[in-house]
Amino acid sequence: MSLLMPTFFTDKITDVSPSFLKTQGVTSILADIDDTLTYHKDPHVPEKILEFINLMKLNNIKIILISNNSKDRASKFAKKLNLPYISRAFKPVPFGINLALKKLNISKNEAIIIGDQIFTDILGANLLGIKSILVDPFEKNQTAFLKLKRFFENPIRKKIKRDKSKKI
Numbered sequence: 001m002s003l004l005m006p007t008f009f010t011d012k013i014t015d016v017s018p019s020f021l022k023t024q025g026v027t028s029i030l031a032d033i034d035d036t037l038t039y040h041k042d043p044h045v046p047e048k049i050l051e052f053i054n055l056m057k058l059n060n061i062k063i064i065l066i067s068n069n070s071k072d073r074a075s076k077f078a079k080k081l082n083l084p085y086i087s088r089a090f091k092p093v094p095f096g097i098n099l100a101l102k103k104l105n106i107s108k109n110e111a112i113i114i115g116d117q118i119f120t121d122i123l124g125a126n127l128l129g130i131k132s133i134l135v136d137p138f139e140k141n142q143t144a145f146l147k148l149k150r151f152f153e154n155p156i157r158k159k160i161k162r163d164k165s166k167k168i
């Protein structure tokens with residue numbers, strides 16, 4: 001169970017501030033794309049997300065996008081934000097996450113993974129001992145596969161949210 005527990009949770013990624021990250025000793029964000037920064041497969045960058053990314057850049061917080069989705073999906077989205085990315089990351093397997101750390105040239109202690117999925121983003125972070133923030137999914141036009149994932153995730157998500165000490 002503890003492998004499925006995020007370090008923190010919040011409703012949305014834009015709740016995360018540079019000062020909060022600095023208190024955690026975090027210099028870099030490894031951010032999931034689908035359902036974390038926008039709707040699943042949606043190529044549009046929401047205005048609030050653009051502001052969030054710019055705020056982080058202004059505060060010298062490094063960001064890399066790390067997605068299990070295709071190169072086509074991840075590269076196009078990353079280009080709009082002018083950010084590096086890892087596609088087909090195979091989270092929760094450590095491979096893609098390690099590659100992201102290497103690309104940013106940081107240690108895992110400086111990193112935090114932010115994502116909407118417990119079995120990929122949070123488990124992947126915990127397998128490597130990296131801090132994490134679970135966010136609520138954007139959620140729209142869910143595929144049958146995603147619905148099934150949420151079915152297994154939701155009871156765990158509820159349990160996580162009962163621990164108010166983890167709320168940002």
Ligand SMILES: [Mg+2]
Binds near residue numbers: 032035036115116117
């Ligand atoms: Mg996601």
